[in-house]
Amino acid sequence: xxxxAVDMMGGDEAPNIVLEAVEKAVEEFEDLEIxxxxxxxxxxxxxxxxxxxxxxxEITMEDEPVRAIKRKKDSxxxxxxxxxxxxxxxxCVSAGNTGALMxxxxxxxxxxxxxxxxxLVVTLPxxxxxxxxxxxxxxxxxxxxxxxxxxxxxxxxxxxxxRNIAQPRVALLNIGTEAQKGNALTKQAFxxxxxxxxxxxxxxxxxxSMLEDEADVIVTDGYTGNMILKNLEGIAxxxxxxxxxxxxxxxxxKIAVLVMKNDIKAIAKQLDYAEYGGxxxxxxxxxxxxxxxxxNAKAFYSAIRQAKIASETxxxxxxxxxxxxxxx
Amino acid sequence: xxxxAVDMMGGDEAPNIVLEAVEKAVEEFEDLEIxxxxxxxxxxxxxxxxxxxxxxxEITMEDEPVRAIKRKKDSxxxxxxxxxxxxxxxxCVSAGNTGALMxxxxxxxxxxxxxxxxxLVVTLPxxxxxxxxxxxxxxxxxxxxxxxxxxxxxxxxxxxxxRNIAQPRVALLNIGTEAQKGNALTKQAFxxxxxxxxxxxxxxxxxxSMLEDEADVIVTDGYTGNMILKNLEGIAxxxxxxxxxxxxxxxxxKIAVLVMKNDIKAIAKQLDYAEYGGxxxxxxxxxxxxxxxxxNAKAFYSAIRQAKIASETxxxxxxxxxxxxxxx
Numbered sequence: 001x002x003x004x005a006v007d008m009m010g011g012d013e014a015p016n017i018v019l020e021a022v023e024k025a026v027e028e029f030e031d032l033e034i035x036x037x038x039x040x041x042x043x044x045x046x047x048x049x050x051x052x053x054x055x056x057x058e059i060t061m062e063d064e065p066v067r068a069i070k071r072k073k074d075s076x077x078x079x080x081x082x083x084x085x086x087x088x089x090x091x092c093v094s095a096g097n098t099g100a101l102m103x104x105x106x107x108x109x110x111x112x113x114x115x116x117x118x119x120l121v122v123t124l125p126x127x128x129x130x131x132x133x134x135x136x137x138x139x140x141x142x143x144x145x146x147x148x149x150x151x152x153x154x155x156x157x158x159x160x161x162x163r164n165i166a167q168p169r170v171a172l173l174n175i176g177t178e179a180q181k182g183n184a185l186t187k188q189a190f191x192x193x194x195x196x197x198x199x200x201x202x203x204x205x206x207x208x209s210m211l212e213d214e215a216d217v218i219v220t221d222g223y224t225g226n227m228i229l230k231n232l233e234g235i236a237x238x239x240x241x242x243x244x245x246x247x248x249x250x251x252x253x254k255i256a257v258l259v260m261k262n263d264i265k266a267i268a269k270q271l272d273y274a275e276y277g278g279x280x281x282x283x284x285x286x287x288x289x290x291x292x293x294x295x296n297a298k299a300f301y302s303a304i305r306q307a308k309i310a311s312e313t314x315x316x317x318x319x320x321x322x323x324x325x326x327x328x
Numbered sequence: 329x330x331x332x333a334v335d336m337m338g339g340d341e342a343p344n345i346v347l348e349a350v351e352k353a354v355e356e357f358e359d360l361e362i363x364x365x366x367x368x369x370x371x372x373x374x375x376x377x378x379x380x381x382x383x384x385x386e387i388t389m390e391d392e393p394v395r396a397i398k399r400k401k402d403s404x405x406x407x408x409x410x411x412x413x414x415x416x417x418x419x420c421v422s423a424g425n426t427g428a429l430m431x432x433x434x435x436x437x438x439x440x441x442x443x444x445x446x447x448l449v450v451t452l453p454x455x456x457x458x459x460x461x462x463x464x465x466x467x468x469x470x471x472x473x474x475x476x477x478x479x480x481x482x483x484x485x486x487x488x489x490x491r492n493i494a495q496p497r498v499a500l501l502n503i504g505t506e507a508q509k510g511n512a513l514t515k516q517a518f519x520x521x522x523x524x525x526x527x528x529x530x531x532x533x534x535x536x537s538m539l540e541d542e543a544d545v546i547v548t549d550g551y552t553g554n555m556i557l558k559n560l561e562g563i564a565x566x567x568x569x570x571x572x573x574x575x576x577x578x579x580x581x582k583i584a585v586l587v588m589k590n591d592i593k594a595i596a597k598q599l600d601y602a603e604y605g606g607x608x609x610x611x612x613x614x615x616x617x618x619x620x621x622x623x624n625a626k627a628f629y630s631a632i633r634q635a636k637i638a639s640e641t642x643x644x645x646x647x648x649x650x651x652x653x654x655x656x
Binding site for chain 2: 126127138142175182183186206207212223224226227230232233234235236237238239241242250253255256257264266
């Protein structure tokens with residue numbers, strides 16, 4: 001039985017989408033047990049494998065992360081993280097305040113020995129549909145070269161365990177493919193990665209080739225990673241707006257688009273982050289999954305499934321072992 | 329008469345596209361004179377306002393930038409830059425090796441007094457078609473906060489003179505909109521920009537909103553800017569590939585796309601960097617324009633037009649005056 005703690009109160013459309021996702025997950029997986037943290041009066045689920053734990057507080061999107069974690073002791077997010085800390089649950093999932101969840105991971109769940117800075121990882125859709133593991137997308141904005149090296153180790157284990165890629169190709173995100181390119185940080189990180197025996201390092205990769213299936217893991221600092229992730233999200237929307245306003249002003253185009261409707265939906269699905277679950281905070285003594293704040297039930301369900309796979313494949317245990325090894 | 333120096337030998341399809349662009353430019357603008365640097369045997373233009381200056385060397389894409397500028401003294405790029413240095417031409421345009429052109433700008437044309445680091449600027453297409461000035465996209469990969477502040481001054485002048493926006497809204501690219509967000513660099517830069525009397529600072533902007541017409545000038549460091557620019561270029565292509573392979577596998581979709589063909593072309597034009605000319609190296613004692621390496625004749629023509637506008641609006645003189653003023 002896999003036990004996962006879930007924050008019922010986090011996210012734009014909580015608790016409704018959370019409840020819907022939890023119901024789907026326990027129906028789908030017979031070996032899944034959910035600890036559901038939140039306001040019991042709002043819980044509509046009655047299922048033998050869903051255990052509601054009542055909490056009286058909520059952390060909002062406006063809360064200052066560290067302060068919220070320290071003061072709102074009876075919030076659904078804090079209690080959920082504590083259940084992982086105490087070994088009651090193997091993993092936790094929340095669509096709430098990202099900064100607060102990172103703080104809960106850091107201060108409540110705690111870092112693995114040897115991990116200098118946890119990293120937030122996502123899987124991006126790629127042209128051939130293989131997907132690429134990308135980190136850090138926002139945990140550590142002022143990274144040093146050794147943090148980038150550690151990100152490579154964490155990302156490699158994630159790709160092996162969760163994405164089932166035996167020997168992941170690891171690349172460093174940079175502003176040129178040649179070894180000497182980049183800023184001071186990436187130049188140093190390149191040297192560390194290039195000298196490593198434990199990483200299958202394939203060199204620098206440029207932001208224009210990220211989705212071209214040239215690597216399985218792409219490593220960067222939390223500032224650049226967050227920037228690129230938001231750029232990917234936003235640009236698709238901006239392009240969509242331009243295309244819509246130009247194309248759909250004419251009837252003939254409206255009809256043409258109608259003809260392609262189902263196939264356009266299929267493409268949207270291929271590019272949909274929801275299909276790939278949430279982002280995972282790596283380097284902690286437990287699995288902490290962040291579902292997107294604007295998650296729908298499907299996206300939150302994917303995040304639960306992702307937490308389950310990470311737990312089953314013992315990602316935390318592997319990291320404890322490998323990071324210790326590479327830390328010497 | 330506006331005199332512009334042009335590198336005939338730079339770019340993937342030089343000299344053909346350069347010659348075509350120069351011919352179009354002198355036909356279009358009666359007050360334009362071109363100094364054309366390159367192999368005179370390859371020049372097919374015979375026009376009273378095009379003066380060919382023969383050079384015997386070429387800087388290639390593989391050349392190490394600084395070394396190439398220092399050793400290939402009779403290259404088209406070096407001679408072109410010297411003509412700006414000596415005041416013979418007001419501006420120069422090349423589609424050659426970007427690093428070499430930046431070095432030529434720095435070491436031959438020279439920095440304006442008070443400019444710590446030149447910055448490379450581009451204009452990006454936006455949703456409403458207004459366009460946004462974006463810098464630095466690659467001149468200074470390890471920037472300090474005061475460089476970002478100076479980029480704001482340079483970008484503001486560029487938007488005023490070249491893009492004719494009286495009071496440009498200047499934003500700082502960051503990983504959150506709140507004042508305290510970002511890495512050490514952007515936090516410091518935010519404070520400098522926020523305290524400035526001479527900049528209409530509208531705060532942080534996220535990478536997802538860059539093309540949404542929320543600012544007229546967006547400031548960042550050369551590492552992040554280059555990363556984002558390449559991401560924009562590449563992602564559009566990757567999305568295009570995914571869409572093509574899914575949609576065009578069916579006949580009905582092929583027909584539907586055919587119906588929309590002209591309108592799709594119009595959109596491509598709106599998003600086309602070629603329409604906005606090249607990138608400009610700001611902060612130098614002369615106008616240095618970099619046309620994209622894979623420029624076609626239209627893109628190179630746009631770059632020449634851009635150099636002409638920058639010269640006519642006396643952008644260098646304005647910068648000399650304003651940067652001196654803000655340097656105190």
